[in-house]
Amino acid sequence: MNKILDLLDPLLILSAALMGVALYLIFIWVPTETNQGAVQRILYFHVPVAWGSMLGIFVVSGSSFMYLLKKNEKWDRLAVASAEVGVIFGGLMLLSGMIWARPVWAVWWTGEAKLTTALILFFIYVAYLMFRGYFPPGAQRQRLAAIIGVIGAIDTPIIYFAANLWSQAHPPIITGPAADAESALGSDLGIVLLVSTLAFTFLFVFMVQTRYKIRKSEDDVIELKRASSASAMTGVN
Amino acid sequence: MMSNVTNTAIRVGAFRIALALILALAVSVSLTQISSAEHTPPVNGIVVGVETDDAGALTRFAVSDSTGTIHTFTIFKGTEYGLENQAGDRWVSTHEAEPSEAARRLRDHRERFAPITVTSENGTAFSVVEREEGKLEANLGYLFAVFAVTWALFFAYVLYLGRKQRVLQHEIARLKVASDK
Amino acid sequence: MGSLSIIWAIGRKDLLLEIRNKDVVVAVAGFALLVLVIFTFAIDLNQDNAKLVGPGVLWAGIAFAGVTGLNRAFALEVEGDTLEALMLAPISRDLIYLGKALGNFLFIAIAQIIVIPVFAVLFNLVVFRWEMLAIVLLTTIGFSAVGTLFAAMSVRVRAREVMLPLLFLPVVTPLLMAAVESTSHMVYGRSWSDMAQWLQLAVAFDVAFVVISAFIFQHILED
Numbered sequence: 100m101n102k103i104l105d106l107l108d109p110l111l112i113l114s115a116a117l118m119g120v121a122l123y124l125i126f127i128w129v130p131t132e133t134n135q136g137a138v139q140r141i142l143y144f145h146v147p148v149a150w151g152s153m154l155g156i157f158v159v160s161g162s163s164f165m166y167l168l169k170k171n172e173k174w175d176r177l178a179v180a181s182a183e184v185g186v187i188f189g190g191l192m193l194l195s196g197m198i199w200a201r202p203v204w205a206v207w208w209t210g211e212a213k214l215t216t217a218l219i220l221f222f223i224y225v226a227y228l229m230f231r232g233y234f235p236p237g238a239q240r241q242r243l244a245a246i247i248g249v250i251g252a253i254d255t256p257i258i259y260f261a262a263n264l265w266s267q268a269h270p271p272i273i274t275g276p277a278a279d280a281e282s283a284l285g286s287d288l289g290i291v292l293l294v295s296t297l298a299f300t301f302l303f304v305f306m307v308q309t310r311y312k313i314r315k316s317e318d319d320v321i322e323l324k325r326a327s328s329a330s331a332m333t334g335v336n
Numbered sequence: 337m338m339s340n341v342t343n344t345a346i347r348v349g350a351f352r353i354a355l356a357l358i359l360a361l362a363v364s365v366s367l368t369q370i371s372s373a374e375h376t377p378p379v380n381g382i383v384v385g386v387e388t389d390d391a392g393a394l395t396r397f398a399v400s401d402s403t404g405t406i407h408t409f410t411i412f413k414g415t416e417y418g419l420e421n422q423a424g425d426r427w428v429s430t431h432e433a434e435p436s437e438a439a440r441r442l443r444d445h446r447e448r449f450a451p452i453t454v455t456s457e458n459g460t461a462f463s464v465v466e467r468e469e470g471k472l473e474a475n476l477g478y479l480f481a482v483f484a485v486t487w488a489l490f491f492a493y494v495l496y497l498g499r500k501q502r503v504l505q506h507e508i509a510r511l512k513v514a515s516d517k
Numbered sequence: 518m519g520s521l522s523i524i525w526a527i528g529r530k531d532l533l534l535e536i537r538n539k540d541v542v543v544a545v546a547g548f549a550l551l552v553l554v555i556f557t558f559a560i561d562l563n564q565d566n567a568k569l570v571g572p573g574v575l576w577a578g579i580a581f582a583g584v585t586g587l588n589r590a591f592a593l594e595v596e597g598d599t600l601e602a603l604m605l606a607p608i609s610r611d612l613i614y615l616g617k618a619l620g621n622f623l624f625i626a627i628a629q630i631i632v633i634p635v636f637a638v639l640f641n642l643v644v645f646r647w648e649m650l651a652i653v654l655l656t657t658i659g660f661s662a663v664g665t666l667f668a669a670m671s672v673r674v675r676a677r678e679v680m681l682p683l684l685f686l687p688v689v690t691p692l693l694m695a696a697v698e699s700t701s702h703m704v705y706g707r708s709w710s711d712m713a714q715w716l717q718l719a720v721a722f723d724v725a726f727v728v729i730s731a732f733i734f735q736h737i738l739e740d
Contacts, residue, residue, distance in 0.1 A: 138475040141482045148486070167736060187493050195482045202402035202475045204449040205382040222687040229683060233674045242736050243670045247684065250666075253729060254688050257722055261691035264714055265698070302490075309497055316504050323511045 110308065114301035121295040129291045141199040143291050147299035148191040149217075154303060155185015156220060156251070159227070163248025166241060172318065175241040178248055180310035182227055184303060189221045212262035219258050223251040236321065379407050379454045380467055383446040386439055393435030397442050397461075399454055402475055409454055409461040417441065418465035422448060426466070438464075523608055527616025531590075532623055540593060545586035545628035550635055552578030557639050564641065571640040572700035576656070576693055579632065583625050583660050584682045587668040590621060595672055604738050614665065614734035618727070621668075622661040629653055648703045648712065652696055655719040659692040659726060666730040669737050695719040 105111070125143045132139035158181035166174035196214070197207045208214065227247045234240040384406060385398035398408045415431040419441045431438060442464075445452060451467035535541055556574045560566060594600045603613055633653070637644045667684045674680045686693075696719070699712035 136475060138478050140479055144482055144486055184493075187489060191486055191489055194485050198478050198481050198485070201404070202478050203382075203451075205384060205400035205402070205404065219687050219690050222683075226680075226683040226687060230670075230674065230680060233676050233680055235673075239673070246666075246670065246733055246736055249733070250688060250729075253725065254691070257691045257718070257725065261694045261718055264718065265694055306493070306497075313497060313500055313504065316501075316508070320504060320507050320511065323508065323515070327511055327515045 105309075108305060108308075110301055110305040114298055114305055117294060117298035117301060121291070121298045124291045124294055129287050132288075135203050138199060138202050141195055142288075143295045145192065145195040145199060146292055147296040148188045148195060150296055151188035151299050151303040152185050152192050152217075152221075154300070155181045155188055156224065156255070158307070159185060159224065159248045160252030163245035164252075166245040167249065170238075172241070175245065176311050176314040176318075177307075178245065179228075179231060180307045180314055182224055182248070183310055184306045186221065186224050186228060187306075188299075188303065189217070189224065193217060193221060210265065212259065212265065215262040215265065216255070216259045219262075220251065220255060223247075223254065227251065379456070380451060381407070381454075382449055382451055383442050386442045386446060388436070388439045391436065392439060394431070394439040394442065397464075399452065407454070407456075408459065409456055409464075410459055411435075411438075412460055415461050416463040416465075418463070419445065419452070420450075420466050520612055523612045524615045524619055527603070527613065528619030528623065531617070531620030534593075535620075535624060541586045541589045541624045542627050542631075544589045545582045545625060546631040547582075548585050549578040549582035549628065549632045552581060553632070553636055553639055562640065567640040567642055568701075568704050571636070571642055571704060572697045574640075575633075575636050575700065576696045579625075579629065579656075580660070580686065580689065580693055581682070582628065582632075583664060584685055586624055586628065587621060587664040587685070588671075588678055588681055590624065591668040591672050592677075600669075600672070600738075610735040610738055611731040613738070614669075614731050615727075617669070618661045618665040618730075621665050622657055625657050625660055626653070629657065642704050644700075644704070646703060648699070648709065651716060652699050652703070652712075652719075655716065655723055656692055656696040658723045659719065660689060662723065662726040662730055663689050666726075666734065666737070669734070692719055692722045695722070 121143070125140055129140070129143075131137060159178050162174040162178040162181070165171075166178060196217075200209070201207050227244060230247060231240060231244050234243065379399055379401055381399040381401035383397060384400045385396075385408075386394065387396040389395050394411055396408060396410050398406050400406050411431050413430070413432040415438075416428075417430070417438050418426060418428050419438075420426045421441070421444065427437070427441060429437065442452075444450075452464060453467045454464050455462045553574060556570075556578075560570055560574075591600075606613075633644060633649070636642070664681075664685055667681055667688075671677045671680045671684065695715040699715040699719075702712040702715075
């Protein structure tokens with residue numbers, strides 16, 4: 100069996116190189132933001148991991164849908180791999196956001212729309228993973244897990260709309276360099292975010308790919324077991 | 337049998353993640369406390385409470401600084417204000433001139449989580465202004481905490497994957513031997 | 518038989534069974550009442566506090582109690598192997614789903630008829646208004662739509678009692694927010710127009726999940 104956790108994987112090397120550049124940009128190159136001080140640099144971790152968790156949700160719901168349509172096991176493997184990595188990224192998003200909010204907002208948590216939505220989605224995908232853990236392996240587990248993946252995707256806009264009605268305070272999500280005109284950073288911030296996001300995206304893809312391969316060989320083991328027990332049976336006969 | 341092995345691996349992995357998180361948080365909390373030990377009068381922070389009398393005039397307000405300590409300030413006639421609204425227009429006045437506008441402005445700051453700087457003596461505020469540049473605390477402890485937690489979690493996950501892989505390899509080797517017999 | 522009469526037949530079967538042994542309704546109502554009573558001890562209830570926290574306590578109680586009831590309903594189904602029998606019947610799967618959802622809707626609704634008057638007494642709030650009826654109906658439809666789907670999914674899970682709330686509660690959060698916020702508007706005596714957005718949200722949630730669950734249910738019961 101070829102090694103699954105391949106440290107010479109080009110994706111990992113690319114990610115590590117970009118991560119080095121990103122670290123230099125974050126801690127040395129980019130000037131300190133005038134309103135928040137050094138803590139603002141948390142943003143350069145928070146936004147990329149938030150993006151990663153969003154990517155995770157997209158891939159889980161997309162491949163869950165494809166699984167229900169095609170019943171091909173590779174979609175199920177992709178769904179479980181990106182759910183697991185997505186939950187890790189999501190957890191990091193929540194933690195880094197909370198640690199940033201403490202000095203800047205003076206609270207660890209508020210009931211703001213994007214925060215609430217992120218937390219509820221995190222719980223839905225944790226439930227997705229737990230469901231897989233509790234259910235005996237087989238086609239039925241894959242089918243039911245895919246249903247949860249799809250339901251989570253359907254629920255997302257409803258949760259966001261509800262949370263939005265409920266309250267608002269999160270700084271606007273930065274989509275481009277000019278999104279935050281009042282800040283003293285502008286385009287510098289955009290460049291750092293871009294590099295950092297790219298680095299974390301490659302890391303995300305690498306982790307999903309690794310998890311996917313492990314999932315694949317788990318299936319192989321089950322297959323081998325079935326084959327060996329079958330041959331043992333014929334041996335007895 | 338195989339599921340037992342993976343379960344133990346998962347449990348060990350989860351345990352490590354928890355341990356790493358606790359460590360990182362403990363270190364970061366102790367660091368922030370060290371860095372905030374040398375705090376001097378002007379208080380920087382976020383408005384957490386605004387109190388008015390029946391006429392709507394400001395009487396007291398509370399500010400939470402970056403360590404979470406709450407400072408309560410009373411007002412006197414000469415208290416000076418220099419506060420901006422969301423659009424950045426600065427309002428400069430004294431308490432004697434516009435006592436209720438001050439309350440409105442501070443409430444607005446509370447809603448927006450906009451930081452202010454307060455100079456005071458014996459709990460009475462002398463000036464209440466938009467947080468000034470160059471008076472920022474570094475809050476490096478928080479930055480460190482994010483960094484530590486991020487890498488601790490990724491590292492724990494990679495360990496978990498590695499363990500899972502090792503278990504699988506054993507399993508496959510065992511099955512191969514069994515099927516060759 | 519028309520679709521509606523099939524749905525009604527399945528719902529009525531569950532209801533008749535329930536009238537005989539009263540398992541689910543007692544579980545839901547009992548649990549929700551206990552939550553309410555415990556909160557009256559845990560919170561110092563004056564008129565202001567009651568208005569502030571009452572709606573939240575009521576709907577949190579009903580949500581948790583609803584999970585208990587759904588667990589119970591499907592445990593009965595497993596004990597009697599009746600779900601298998603139902604699957605053998607030549608009925609389209611979405612009708613089976615709608616029938617089961619109707620049954621669960623009736624259970625939770627009946628339990629609320631017991632719980633809400635007690636809530637009104639304990640928290641000293643006026644709740645017998647048309648607004649409340651609308652809120653209760655919309656919320657219960659959504660609860661039973663999502664709950665029936667997830668309960669059917671969790672039937673064969675090892676830790677069913679844990680799994681159902683973990684799946685159910687995050688997904689119904691928007692509905693729960695709508696219920697709490699519009700009840701809150703109601704106890705403060707505000708008008709329909711204040712809660713209109715929340716009620717619209719609840720309607721959208723109900724429509725989305727009834728339709729999608731009915732459609733998706735065939736994937737659960739297929740073997």
